[in-house]
Amino acid sequence: MxxxxxxxxxxxxxxxxxxxxxxxxxRACNVSQPTLSTQIKLLEDQLGAPLFERGPGTxxxxxxxxxxxxxxxxxxxxxxxxxxxANHHTGNLGRLVRMGVxxxxxxxxxxxxxxxxxxxxxxxxxxxxxxxxxxxxTALAEGxxxxxxxxxxxxxTRLERMEICTERLWLGFAREHPLATSSTIEASxxxxxxxxxxxxxxxxxxxxxxxxSETGAELRxxxxxxxxxxxxxMVSIGMGLSLFxxxxxRSEAVRDGRVVLRELDDWKLSRTILFAWRGDSARKDHxxxxxxxxxxxxxxxxxxxx
Numbered sequence: 499m500x501x502x503x504x505x506x507x508x509x510x511x512x513x514x515x516x517x518x519x520x521x522x523x524x525r526a527c528n529v530s531q532p533t534l535s536t537q538i539k540l541l542e543d544q545l546g547a548p549l550f551e552r553g554p555g556t557x558x559x560x561x562x563x564x565x566x567x568x569x570x571x572x573x574x575x576x577x578x579x580x581x582x583x584a585n586h587h588t589g590n591l592g593r594l595v596r597m598g599v600x601x602x603x604x605x606x607x608x609x610x611x612x613x614x615x616x617x618x619x620x621x622x623x624x625x626x627x628x629x630x631x632x633x634x635x636t637a638l639a640e641g642x643x644x645x646x647x648x649x650x651x652x653x654x655t656r657l658e659r660m661e662i663c664t665e666r667l668w669l670g671f672a673r674e675h676p677l678a679t680s681s682t683i684e685a686s687x688x689x690x691x692x693x694x695x696x697x698x699x700x701x702x703x704x705x706x707x708x709x710x711s712e713t714g715a716e717l718r719x720x721x722x723x724x725x726x727x728x729x730x731x732m733v734s735i736g737m738g739l740s741l742f743x744x745x746x747x748r749s750e751a752v753r754d755g756r757v758v759l760r761e762l763d764d765w766k767l768s769r770t771i772l773f774a775w776r777g778d779s780a781r782k783d784h785x786x787x788x789x790x791x792x793x794x795x796x797x798x799x800x801x802x803x804x
Contacts, residue, residue: 505577507541508570510534511549515559515567568640575641579780591784594623598634598646602702602726603665603771606745607647611795615788630699638774645775645785647792649701652774658782659774660789663796666744667705667767668759672736678758685765689714692738694729697722701769706741709767715739726750733757741767745799771796 503511506527513523514534524534542549549563559567599608608626615622627643637643639654652659671677677687693715695706703722710717718738723729726746733740734756747759761767773792775785 501544503541503544503570505574507537508574510537511541511563512567512570512574514538514550514557515563518557520557572639572641575644576780579644591619591622591781591787593621594625595784595788596625596627596642596644597788598627598629598637598643598648600631600634600646600648600701601628602696602700602743603649603745604628604647606743606749607771607792607795607799610799611792614795615791618791630697631701632699635774638776641776644779644781645773645788647771647773650770650772652772656777657774658777658786659772660786660793661770662773662789662793663771663800664768665771665800666761667702667741667769668744668747669739669762669767670730670733670742670747670757670759671739672734673756673758674736675739675758677739677760682763683760685709685713685762688739691715692718694718694721694723694732694738694740696726696729697724702741702743705767705769709741709765730754730757743769 509527510523510529513526514520517523517526520535521531524531527534538549547562548560549566551558551560599605604626605628612624615624627637629637631648634643634646634648635652635654635657638646638657647662649665650659650661669683677683680687688709693706693710695703695717697703707717709715721732721737723732723740726742727750729740730742730750732738734754742759773785773789775782775789779785
């Protein structure tokens with residue numbers, strides 16, 4: 499039988515990459531530093547390739563080590579899923595779910611989803627991590643997350659996904675802006691306007707970039723917002739226009755009388771929200787069930803024909 503790394507060796511490998519220090523990695527794994535060092539060296543010898551470059555006060559993965567780490571994370575995640583699947587009834591959806599959410603949607607949608615989930619599956623625990631959509635997709639593929647709620651599209655074909663809703667995007671501008679006096683706003687009226695958005699990695703960036711390229715508006719990349727709240731504050735003092743998602747607009751932006759939210763009469767501004775999980779996951783039935791619950795929560799919030 500060919501050599502296979504142990505799950506402990508894979509845990510040590512992943513921890514050492516994350517901590518970049520033998521002592522810190524050993525503490526995270528609850529073992530002594532000599533034990534972790536010995537097992538990493540044994541793993542390298544048995545694989546026949548160095549996995550780390552060691553220098554004075556520094557340690558970094560070699561190209562081989564960096565290529566192995568995502569696979570190691572995926573293997574460890576699958577082992578966790580086997581244990582969860584065996585130890586808990588299907589009715590509990592595996593007890594613990596690591597869910598990633600996009601910061602422009604998750605914080606405003608989770609209060610609509612979680613109460614119903616908790617009522618139906620009271621033993622279910624959900625660990626929530628906010629990240630940019632691009633990072634969420636990577637984390638899901640590598641196994642550090644079980645499922646994600648994110649604006650589309652997703653590029654990884656190994657991920658199963660379901661569309662849970664279509665969310666309207668509002669054009670926002672300061673109440674002193676000349677557009678505030680217009681009864682209708684068309685895309686052509688944005689020619690020459692300055693638009694701001696969140697940074698790259700957010701799907702809103704892609705929407706604003708496309709809007710600029712097709713209307714003649716100018717994308718202000720020198721003033722990217724770090725959050726929707728920061729973006730709203732900049733819009734409120736006339737630094738530019740921006741797009742705001744519907745759930746955020748309902749919960750935050752509408753209370754800010756300094757920002758006017760309008761639709762374009764000749765352009766439907768919207769985005770598709772997806773729920774996704776790994777197609778080879780042993781718990782895919784659990785995640786599909788959560789996705790259906792997310793779809794129901796979205797229908798209640800936006801209406802069945804969103």
